[in-house]
Amino acid sequence: MSEEAVRLAGIEKSFGSAKILNDISLTFMTGEVHALIGENGAGKSSLGKIVGGYYSFDAGTLTVFGKPVGQWTPRAALTSGIAMIHQELQLVPELTVAQNVFLGMEANRAGVLSGGEHERFRALDQRCGFGLDPGRIVADLRIAERQKVEILRAIARDARVIIMDEPTSSLTADEAERLHHVIRWLRDDGRTVIYVTHFLDHVLATADRVTIMRDGRIVRTGGIAGETKESLIEAMLGEPADVAFPPLPPPPPIETKPLLEVIGLSSDTGLSDISIDVRPGEIVGLIGLVGSGRSELARAIFGADPSRGTVRIAGADYANRTPRNSVAHGLAFVPEDRRKQGLDLVQAVRPNMSLPHLGLVSRLGVLRPGEERRRTAEMIRHFNIVPGQIDGEVAYYSGGNQQKVLLSKWVYGAPKVVILDEPSRGVDIGARRRIHDFVVELARGGAAVILISSELEEVISLSHRGYLMREGRIIECVDCRTLGVEDALFRLFNVQRGAEAGPRTEVRS
Ligand SMILES: Nc1ncnc2c1ncn2[C@@H]1O[C@H](COP(=O)(O)OP(=O)(O)OP(=O)(O)O)[C@@H](O)[C@H]1O
Ligand SMILES: [Mg+2]
Structure with a gap:
């Protein structure tokens, strides 16, 4: 029997003067895969973070398994059975795969794994078919591997509700398919999977219901039957895409x-x-x-x-x-892993873009702020980066908008x-x-x-x-x-x- 797992009613959220979630009312049921889709900056991750206890909310109520929540923190959420897999991975790079998976859980206090945990790790890993080596240091892993560690971490916590924020963004089709098996197994086991993704094929293949967001509001929630790629895109953008x-331009002549x-x-x-x-x-x-x-x-x-x-x-x-x-x-190079190799998250958009190109925006070694601002604004316009302030702090940008800042950074200097x-x-x-x-x-x-x-x-x-x-x-x-x-x-x-x-x-x- 399906029952209510999480209910949001009239949830509002602002950062400073920017209202990022507007009157969000939505129910997640047990035993369902619920996809959350929308453009970059629509508010998907923020909504997930509210459910996961990472963000507070300004108004409205959040009810988890029938109880309205009070002090809501990631720890409180976990105690109530909610775990989140973040879009920007949050592992401890110096620790091993297994240590990260069990981090913060009782038996792992001293950072040493017990024999039982090795067993548990193997069982979990087999269940998901990832083939991860528990002893590897996370810093040495490729991004796809790290994403799998993050997934195991949530499943290890035996969560009843798992929020997955773009878990497949760096997985191959094969790996994504395996994750979808895991997602279906979680669902059939009566759990709730909140699945945030930009892959509409994945939505159509795995979700039972879908909620479409635009500009911090819900456009609609409904069963997946009857939706198509086109109908989803149209709802996301507000227009056909x-x-x-x-x-392509013609290729250059052979010679x-x-x-x-x-x-x-x-x-x-x-x-x-x-x-x-x-x-x-x-x-x-x-x-x-x-x-x-x-x-x-x-x-x-x-x-x-x-x-x-x-x-x-x-x-x-x-x-x-x-x-x-x-x-x-x-030469310019846009690397695949933006978190590790690309952006300085504590800095604003402007220095993030101009740092590798100071020669371009300086004269005789002196920075020309006017030129720097002009070029930054041009990039923001070009890629439609939101919010569009040149001094916006990159850490607070949505994942997709961070990706656009990174891209701008490397192509800034007309390479x-x-x-x-x-x-x-x-x-x-x-x-x-x-x-x-x-x-x-x-x-x-x-x-x-x-x-x-x-x-x-x-x-x-x-x-x-x-x-x-x-x-x-x-x-x-x-x-x-x-x-x-x-x-x-x-x-x-x-x-x-x-x-x-x-x-x-x-x-x-
Ligand atoms: N901590 C924060 N401080 C300030 N603004 C924030 C913060 N977190 C999110 N925002 C803003 O809220 C809006 C929604 O961001 P969110 O990350 O929820 O979008 P998203 O739908 O997950 O987008 P993406 O597809 O790019 O991941 C964005 O405009 C973002 O800049
Ligand atoms: Mg996001």
């Missing part, structure tokens, strides 16, 4: 000299003998499964990791590769070579289109662009040419204008078409 990819050349690059991060080139005005996709070396190649070119081999920019050797030198050489690793991760459907337009704009302006995306359709549709990667090597150079998504999958898995064993779709598509 253009979900197609923008047309154009490459702007970026990589010759025989190898690294301790697993790259072996990589050679690629990108011409001005060309968008080149790195196409591969997670772990194929795409991000590692991006990091090696930019100098974020050491590598051996030759990199040339506009025909000149670029040997001493460090991020700082790369910026000076006109010649731009490497984008998962640029549209975590942003809403409108922002995604703006980012796509921007990638095309960069190429039109003569930049050499390298694009990485786990979404095969995105990388193929937005690239002129692509390099297929597997196990740290380039296996093939392909023309993306004639390559189909299926084609790419078959080649990446090295499966002959029509062969008995179909490919496992480990790539989000």
